[in-house]
Amino acid sequence: MTPEVLLAAEEKMNPLLPAWPEVIIGLLCFFIVFGLLGKKLLPSIEKVLEERRDAIEGGMKRAETAQAEAQAMLEQYRAELAEARHEAARITEHAREQGAVLIAEMREEGQRQREAIVAAGHAQIDADKKQATAVLRQDVGSLASQLASRIVGESLEEHARQSGVIDRFLDELESKAAAAQGASK
C-alpha cells in the first residue's frame, strides 16, 4: 500500500458514517444470535430453571405440609389424651360414688338382716322357753305328784290334776320367783 493510497483512504473515511454492507452483516449476525437464543436456547434453559425452582420450592412445600400434618396430628393426640384422662377421671368418680352407694346399701342390708336374725333368734328363744316352761311344768307336776304319792302312799294323780292344785302351786312358785328376781334386780 503506497502512501498515496493510504492518504486517499484516509480522506475518504469518515468514522461516523456507517458502511451499509457492514450494517447489513451486523444485523444479520445479530438476528442469527437472537433467533437461535430467543427461539431455542433461552426457552429451553428457562424451562429447566423453572423446573429447578419448582423442585426446590416443591420440596419445601412438601416439608411444610408434612410438618403441618404432624403438628395437627400431635394436637389431635393431645386433645384425645386429655379427653381420655377426663373420661377416666369421670369414670373413677362415678365408680367411687357407685361403690359408696353400694357399700351403704349393703351395710343397710346387713343391718336389716342382722336385726331380722336377732329378732328371729329372740322369737325362737321365747318359743323354746315357753315350750320348755310348759314341759318343765308338766314334768315338775308329775314328779311332784309321784313323789307326793310315794310319800303319802296313795295315788293323788287323778285328783290332783282335776283339782288343779299343782298348777296353783306352781303359779305361786313362779310368782315368788318373779318377786325374788325383781327384788334382786
Place this chain on the structure above:
Amino acid sequence: MGADVVQLASEASCHFDSGCGFPAPGLNEFEFKPIFSIGSVDFTKPMLLSIICALLVVGFFWAAFAKPKLLPGKLQLVGEIGYDFVKRSIVLETIGKKGEKYVPMLVSMFFFVWIMNIMSIIPFAQFPVMSRIAFPVGLAVIVWITYMTLTFKKHGFVGGMKNLCWPSGIPGWVMFILVPIEFFSNIFVRPFTLAVRAFANMFAGHLLIVVFSVASWYLLSPTLGALYGSVSFVVAVGLTAFELLVQFLQAYIFVMLASSYIAGALEEAH
C-alpha cells in the same frame, strides 16, 4: 490482512534512533483492505469478526443450553450465571415484570456486543467490531424500532406522542421549551447517542492501545530508548486490562439503556 498488519510490517525496521519519524496511528487503523469483493461490496475484517462473534455466542450458548440439565454442568452453570445476570440485574431490574418478553432480545444483544468488544484484545483479531459505527448503528436501530413500536402500540398515536414528549409534573409554561426538547431527545438523540457512545468508547480504546503498542515498538532500541519502550509497553498492557473493563461496561450500558427505553415506552400514561 488488515491495514494495521500491513503498516506494522512496514514499520518493522522503523525505530526512533534510526531517524524514522513516529508512525502515529490514525483513522487508517480502522480501514481495512477487503478480503474479497462481490461487485462493489467489499468483505472486510470487521465483517468477518462479527460473523465469528455471532458464531461464538451461539456456539457457547448452544454448548451450555442445548441439553440443559436440572443439575447443571460447569458450562451450563457459567451460561446460567451470564443469562441470569442480564435477565435479573439489567432487564427485570429496569423494566420490571413486564420485561420478561424482552429478555431474549436483550440477552442476545448483550452477549453479541460484549464479544464484539472483546475482539479488541483477542490476539490476531485485535479489533473491536463495535468501533466500526455500522455495527452499533444497526443495533441502535433495532432498539429504536422496538421502543417506538411499543410506545405507539401501547398508547396509540396521540398517547404515544404524549409519552415521548410530555413529561409529567411540570408547570405549563415550561412545556414550551421542554416539549420540543423531549421530542428531539427521545426520538432522534437517543438512538444516535446509543450508537455513538458504544462506537466512540471502542474506537478510542482501540486507538489508545494501538498508539502505545506502536510506540513501544518504535522506541525499542539498544540505547536508552528501551526504557521508554518498556514504559510504553507497560502502559499498553495496563490499557488492555482497562479495555477489558470498558468492553464489559459498554455492553452493559448499551443493554441497560435499551431496557430503560423499553421501560419508558411501557410506562403507564400519566
